Amino acid sequence: MKAYKIAVIEGDGIGREVVPEGVRVLEAVAHRFDLSFSWQNFDWSCERYAKTGRMMPEDGLEQLRPFDAIYLGAIGYPGVPDHVSLWGLLIPIRRGFKQYVNLRPVRLLEGITSPLSGRKPGEIDFVIVRENSEGEYSEVGGRLNRNTEDDIAIQQSIFTRRGCDRIIRYAFELARTRKKHVTSATKSNGIVFSMPFWDERFAAISKQYPDVKADQFHIDILSAHFVAHPDWFDVVVGSNLFGDILSDLGAAVVGSMGLAPAANLNPEREYPSLFEPVHGSAPDIAGKGIANPVAQIWTGAMMLRHLGEEQAAHAVEQAIFKVLASSSVRTRDIGGKASTRQMGEVIAEEVSASAGVSAR
Numbered sequence: 001m002k003a004y005k006i007a008v009i010e011g012d013g014i015g016r017e018v019v020p021e022g023v024r025v026l027e028a029v030a031h032r033f034d035l036s037f038s039w040q041n042f043d044w045s046c047e048r049y050a051k052t053g054r055m056m057p058e059d060g061l062e063q064l065r066p067f068d069a070i071y072l073g074a075i076g077y078p079g080v081p082d083h084v085s086l087w088g089l090l091i092p093i094r095r096g097f098k099q100y101v102n103l104r105p106v107r108l109l110e111g112i113t114s115p116l117s118g119r120k121p122g123e124i125d126f127v128i129v130r131e132n133s134e135g136e137y138s139e140v141g142g143r144l145n146r147n148t149e150d151d152i153a154i155q156q157s158i159f160t161r162r163g164c165d166r167i168i169r170y171a172f173e174l175a176r177t178r179k180k181h182v183t184s185a186t187k188s189n190g191i192v193f194s195m196p197f198w199d200e201r202f203a204a205i206s207k208q209y210p211d212v213k214a215d216q217f218h219i220d221i222l223s224a225h226f227v228a229h230p231d232w233f234d235v236v237v238g239s240n241l242f243g244d245i246l247s248d249l250g251a252a253v254v255g256s257m258g259l260a261p262a263a264n265l266n267p268e269r270e271y272p273s274l275f276e277p278v279h280g281s282a283p284d285i286a287g288k289g290i291a292n293p294v295a296q297i298w299t300g301a302m303m304l305r306h307l308g309e310e311q312a313a314h315a316v317e318q319a320i321f322k323v324l325a326s327s328s329v330r331t332r333d334i335g336g337k338a339s340t341r342q343m344g345e346v347i348a349e350e351v352s353a354s355a356g357v358s359a360r
Helices: 015-033 046-052 060-064 082-096 161-176 194-206 219-228 240-253 294-306 310-326 340-353
Strands: 002-011 035-041 069-074 101-107 125-131 141-144 152-155 181-186 213-218 235-238 261-265 273-277
Touching (some): 015 035, 015 069, 101 294, 161 181, 161 235, 181 219, 194 213, 219 240, 261 294, 273 294, 310 340
Antiparallel strands (some): 101 125, 141 152
């Protein structure tokens, strides 16, 4: 039996509701494939910040280092500024553990209606590869003349050759396992230093992959193409900011933020990787038990795949797809009335079905 140590950070809002359903499904698949999970919960959240002034302890990264993976729900809640919660927890983990790949699948599934007229399951199936460690999200800059008419805010973007090359190369390697097509998100007509540099590195790396089609679009028209022509894309690679925005748009065109998983990967496996859904803490519905747990559950499948458990990952994904395609159990965001727990239970039961294992 293979055993894995998983750090669990439920976080804030609906994170506390969807993570238990993700754990439920992972326990079901563990029974089926002779796996074992040792879960350790960390109460790192905005609630903790309100009590202690910190999102996580000073030695937080050292506490997480021994784990095989980190399973996170959502971070952020009213009363704590978003930049405080993000830079107090998620970004330190991403950068401290060199999780420079943010991977976000975008797929229209059977049983889900896209807001785009006439789109059918299978027509939208691409992956966004977001640079996760530099770019527009930096701590370089400052404020001058605060609270005066001459108030100034300066924010610097950081693009390195190493950072650009490794994320672009990851995108091309991924495309070789899919439809062999990489699209770059850029804005080199308006951002005159960092984006032309990004374009240069994309062109240089693409020459190393003559078997993979390469193209690029400025971010504004690329956003329009996501709506008008989402079937054009296979692997889309972008900077930290562009990848972040595009992945939310991608989730919207396939029906719900509740269906959008994500992974923060250290491909070299020198450090634990972190797995979280794209959606936030959704304070407007937190505590009501109506959040869609599918993204969190799917994120668990991505964690399994990263750990090398391909069969288990496939089983979780197929259970999700089958439930969405044929079950009447669905949450409000996708046209049903089921609770978060009911949705998690029916997926866990589907995972267990072929092995005859009870998921409850």
